[in-house]
Amino acid sequence: MVRRRGTYRIKIRDKQLICLFCQHDEFLHREVYMDLNPLEEPVTEQLTLQTFSCTSCGDIRMFQEKNRFDHTLQQHVTIIEYTEVTKE
Numbered sequence: 001m002v003r004r005r006g007t008y009r010i011k012i013r014d015k016q017l018i019c020l021f022c023q024h025d026e027f028l029h030r031e032v033y034m035d036l037n038p039l040e041e042p043v044t045e046q047l048t049l050q051t052f053s054c055t056s057c058g059d060i061r062m063f064q065e066k067n068r069f070d071h072t073l074q075q076h077v078t079i080i081e082y083t084e085v086t087k088e
């Protein structure tokens with residue numbers, strides 16, 4: 001399990017992630033692994049999910065990390081962008 005320290009503002013596919021419940025835009029990050037086991041057979045695959053919990057109300061959103069092709073940069077980039085929020 002990977003955990004980024006600190007608080008982040010998140011962009012997913014260039015859209016700012018906003019909490020659905022309280023409109024807050026700062027989240028704590030955690031990476032979780034889920035076993036894909038639909039037929040109750042031995043686990044063959046793991047799904048990695050990035051979870052973001054709202055620092056205000058605690059609501060958790062989950063996203064699967066993917067790459068997309070950025071035509072401006074002419075390279076594959078991750079769809080999830082992290083911007084650390086620095087505390088003053």
Ligand SMILES: [Zn+2]
Pocket residue numbers: 019020021022023024054055056057058059
């Ligand atoms: Zn919230």
